[in-house]
Amino acid sequence: MDSFIAVLTIFVLAMIVGFEVITKVPPILHTPLMSGSNAISGITIIGSIIAAGAKYTTLASVLGVIAVAFATINVVGGFLVTHRMLEMFQKPKSDQKEKKS
Amino acid sequence: MPQALVNIAYLISALLFVFAFKGLSHPRTAIRGNLLGALGMLIAIVVTLMDKSIVSYELIILGFIIGGVIGAVLAIKVQMTAMPQMVALFNGFGGGASTLVAALAFIEATQLNKTLGTQETVATVASGIIGAVTFWGSLVAFGKLEGIIEERPVRYKGDQIVKILFALSSIILGIYFGLERDISYYWYLVAASSVLGVLLTIPIGGADMPVVISLLNSYSGLAACATGFVLNNNVLIISGSLVGASGIILTNLMCKAMNRSLTNVLFGGFGEIVAGADEDKVYGGKVKSASPEEVAMLLENARRVVIVPGYGMAVSQAQFAIRDLMKVLESKGIEVEFAIHPVAGRMPGHMNVLLAEANIPYEKLKEMDEINPTFEQTDVSIVIGANDVVNPLARTDSNSPIAGMPILDVDKSKTVVVIKRSLAPGFAGIPNPLFAADNTLMLFGDAKKMVQELINALKES
Secondary structure, three states: HHHHHHHHHHHHHHHHHHHHHHOOOOOHHHHHHHHHHHHHHHHHHHHHHHHHHOOHHHHHHHHHHHHHHHHHHHHHHHHHHHHHHHHHHHOOOOOOOOOOO | HHHHHHHHHHHHHHHHHHHHHHHHOHHHHHHHHHHHHHHHHHHHHHHHHHHOOOOOHHHHHHHHHHHHHHHHHHHOOOHHHHHHHHHHHHHHHHHHHHHHHHHHHHHHHHHHOOOOOHHHHHHHHHHHHHHHHOOOOOOOHHHHHOOOOOOOOOOOOOOOHHHHHHHHHHHHHHHHHHHHHHHHHHHHHHHHHHHHHHHHOOOHHHHHHHHHHHHHHHHHHHHHHHHHHHOOOOHHHHHHHHHHHHHHHHHHHHHOOOOOOHHHHHHHHHHHHOOOOOHHHHHHOOOOOOOOHHHHHHHHHHOOOEEEEHHHHHHOOOOHHHHHHHHHHHOOOOOOEEOOOOOOOOOEEEEEHHHOOOHHHHHHHHEEHHHHHHHHHHOEEEOOOOOOHHOOOOHOOOOOOOOOOOOOOOHHEEEOOOOOOOOOOOOOOOOOOOHHHHOEEEEEEHHHHHHHHHHHHHHHH
């Protein structure tokens, strides 16, 4: 029971920190906020790494690989795409993207 | 590595995630924030790789390669206009991973002859349900945004009851799983929740996507959080709750921007009725169509112009043409600003990303509350591919489906120019009296083409 209370405490406090910090994100950055938070939710990768490496059963290994792959897509894709978007919000640099249209 | 050191490393990761979100509070610090988040993730991964229960690395590396290549290719290749479906897809994978990790934790416990406590069992069930709903819900959202699945709401008689049945059976299967400690019940509940995820998202139409994507975003965080309760892992719980909070905040903002409750968005059946009856009454003989040359003359004499982009801008990829229009107008000494409605587009902040892609400085992108008082001093408002978010019925007609929805007050500017392909109704399915107003000129045509013609006309004069 004690350990449950301990993790519950962390959960509640983290939620509060989340609300405080994230309400300060301006609407123009809401899309990067979504993709960035998405990448962070890929933290399940650490659970999947252990499962894929421990080789308990064949089924567990297969599922482990899938889980690692899923979470890696989330992490790599999420941070990269966020970076791409945020770069566009930097001060315009001599209209380098002119040709793209 | 001793467990204490591992936990300290996880604590550092969690802190870096908090700083990542903090960095996002301003465009100047946002890049650094995102990099801090990535660093936090790297630390967590490296530390985990040193875990003593890992006996071989081949499978982990295989997963890294598959996921890394897919993720990187998707992230680098994706067009900015396709960003909503990309975010939806990534979301889904996060949810899917959580479901699998919870299952794996149970298999591990069985192998090591450990019995899971109540907390772990309940959390496993929660991971299974939330994760599966997130995965399938996100795939359906992706399909809708990509145009693979019908974008308009799909409804049938008794659909709410079917949804409730699937939700209940997921929970009942979860109870069985807890009592029997048999992994097959877990897979049954994942199957039931998968159907639930599809059923929950299928009935939701295109313009409600900002709410759905935000909600799925929060689910993917909560799924990670539940997995944290399974593994008793603090960094999972902290990051999961940060993401969950972020999604909840966005969902709330999006609902407020439409003056609708979350229940109404999820179950309300908005946008299924296409009203056509009173169109003639609203538009009959009152709509004035203009040519690009006429609008250009109008712009020549303006001092302040506000551009209002909507989903139509994204569809016709008009953001670069709009940037050029802004440049031409500014070279003539005209002040140009952009008015961004919170739910314009298909996800929160959609319009801002597209305009930033076209190198339009973010200082010019104004939020609704900030720009609304300035419309009275605006000579010309140009509405490009937006409809419901500028419909004055929201203010005047309490019976309208969009009654009370905060709108951009473009009708208060001296002249309104609406670039639109036809008078077809927007997502709400109602006519827009703005198009027939005395001070409104319609410029019928594709957004990109019309903006380019405007630029040509401006350059010639």
